[in-house]
Amino acid sequence: MDSAKRFTVLLDGVACFSTQHEDGARQIYAFHYPGDFLGLHGFVFPRSVEFSEVQALTSCSIGTIDRDALEQAMQRHPALGRALWRAALTEVSIFRQRLVVSRRPALQRVAYLLCEQLVRLGDDERVIPLTQIDVADAAGLSVVHINRVFQELRQLGVLSKQRLIEVVNKDRLHELAAFDPGYLDPGEALSQWDLHIEN
Amino acid sequence: MDSAKRFTVLLDGVACFSTQHEDGARQIYAFHYPGDFLGLHGFVFPRSVEFSEVQALTSCSIGTIDRDALEQAMQRHPALGRALWRAALTEVSIFRQRLVVSRRPALQRVAYLLCEQLVRLGDDERVIPLTQIDVADAAGLSVVHINRVFQELRQLGVLSKQRLIEVVNKDRLHELAAFDPGYLDPGEALSQWDLHIEN
DNA sequence: CGATCTCTTGACCCTAGTCAAAATTGGTGG
DNA sequence: CCACCAATTTTGACTAGGGTCAAGAGATCG
Numbered sequence: 001m002d003s004a005k006r007f008t009v010l011l012d013g014v015a016c017f018s019t020q021h022e023d024g025a026r027q028i029y030a031f032h033y034p035g036d037f038l039g040l041h042g043f044v045f046p047r048s049v050e051f052s053e054v055q056a057l058t059s060c061s062i063g064t065i066d067r068d069a070l071e072q073a074m075q076r077h078p079a080l081g082r083a084l085w086r087a088a089l090t091e092v093s094i095f096r097q098r099l100v101v102s103r104r105p106a107l108q109r110v111a112y113l114l115c116e117q118l119v120r121l122g123d124d125e126r127v128i129p130l131t132q133i134d135v136a137d138a139a140g141l142s143v144v145h146i147n148r149v150f151q152e153l154r155q156l157g158v159l160s161k162q163r164l165i166e167v168v169n170k171d172r173l174h175e176l177a178a179f180d181p182g183y184l185d186p187g188e189a190l191s192q193w194d195l196h197i198e199n
Numbered sequence: 200m201d202s203a204k205r206f207t208v209l210l211d212g213v214a215c216f217s218t219q220h221e222d223g224a225r226q227i228y229a230f231h232y233p234g235d236f237l238g239l240h241g242f243v244f245p246r247s248v249e250f251s252e253v254q255a256l257t258s259c260s261i262g263t264i265d266r267d268a269l270e271q272a273m274q275r276h277p278a279l280g281r282a283l284w285r286a287a288l289t290e291v292s293i294f295r296q297r298l299v300v301s302r303r304p305a306l307q308r309v310a311y312l313l314c315e316q317l318v319r320l321g322d323d324e325r326v327i328p329l330t331q332i333d334v335a336d337a338a339g340l341s342v343v344h345i346n347r348v349f350q351e352l353r354q355l356g357v358l359s360k361q362r363l364i365e366v367v368n369k370d371r372l373h374e375l376a377a378f379d380p381g382y383l384d385p386g387e388a389l390s391q392w393d394l395h396i397e398n
Numbered sequence: 399c400g401a402t403c404t405c406t407t408g409a410c411c412c413t414a415g416t417c418a419a420a421a422t423t424g425g426t427g428g
Numbered sequence: 429c430c431a432c433c434a435a436t437t438t439t440g441a442c443t444a445g446g447g448t449c450a451a452g453a454g455a456t457c458g
Contacts, residue, residue: 304445
């Protein structure tokens with residue numbers, strides 16, 4: 001596991017970036033979908049690795065990229081380095097926003113989380129490939145309560161009556177969640193402070 | 200307010216980095232004490248400025264530093280740039296940790312927040328210059344409940360019976376909070392990825 | 399010496415957690 | 429193809445942490 005030398009990319013499946021609480025409860029910080037870099041956070045905060053982990057939620061396949069090779073590529077293509085930083089900073093932005101969301105009532109909190117997933121999955125995907133248990137650990141609610149919230153969302157015509165998590169009314173969901181995707185955009189940050197990566 | 204051209208430093212007083220919820224409630228992300236850079240976050244996430252603000256909690260005096268001058272100084276003294284990034288990243292680290300803390304019960308949450316303040320204020324300071332209202336907005340609890348928690352902390356011999364917030368038993372406080380200051384340290388991150396700031 | 403801000407207290411309520419058990423679903427192997 | 433097992437999802441009853449409302453008691457400050 002010479003992870004310090006390699007970057008990992010999720011090629012297929014669903015994973016999450018999580019931590020285990022003292023009492024065994026799992027806290028999910030973020031979900032990862034194909035195309036995501038895994039464990040980026042650890043490059044910015046090495047110590048955080050001691051407290052958190054990347055966990056597969058379905059069977060996953062991953063690819064790794066040699067860090068030296070990547071760094072050379074970044075030397076040649078600065079845009080690549082910028083994209084990487086953008087990804088890391090977006091993760092940060094999500095944390096901050098989650099602090100705001102975390103003190104809203106359950107229904108809105110869950111709605112928000114679902115919106116976030118839809119953005120991550122791409123514009124026309126409507127099925128979120130997670131279990132209620134995953135959502136519970138990410139939203140910080142009990143599974144039982146998540147289930148009740150889901151039933152309410154179905155009643156409201158936002159989710160389908162299927163067993164899987166399928167959004168049938170995206171607009172209504174956004175409305176419930178008071179969702180503004182703006183926060184996901186680091187905007188002009190990186191053109192102002194141009195970041196380079198050296199050894 | 201040509202803030203894009205200047206960095207602001209808090210010279211005296213207490214300020215906070217906060218946002219206003221739709222319903223008027225104030226959410227405090229972090230407190231700032233003398234020596235802190237204010238609004239650093241906005242340099243990394245320009246768009247976040249639209250949603251958050253820096254607010255004075257006591258009368259404050261601030262200094263500003265011309266950004267061009269600072270950047271020149273950073274060219275000459277790379278350590279300065281690194282220190283700045285470290286500060287910004289530490290802020291991030293605090294957010295992440297707060298997500299973990301935010302789902303613990305009130306007493307521990309408050310204890311944790313107090314620990315954080317003690318670290319920020321310096322090792323032998325024991326008086327935290329905040330009101331219960333400030334603490335409530337930072338912990339995400341009602342003022343009424345904060346008050347009850349404070350009474351419990353006094354009962355436990357952690358806080359003095361004074362009206363102000365004075366920690367008399369730091370060890371006990373750390374214990375209650377399960378506080379590990381490790382997360383505040385970005386560690387070796389910046390020696391691995393040496394960050395430079397260009398125009 | 400009011401006026402105002404902060405801190406306290408008490409009564410009551412509501413959201414979400416816990417516990418426990420059943421119902422569905424999805425495999426998996428015989 | 430069926431029986432059985434494990435993981436999810438669902439339901440119900442009960443509990444509790446923390447919110448809200450309202451009023452009172454200290455502090456502070458001009």
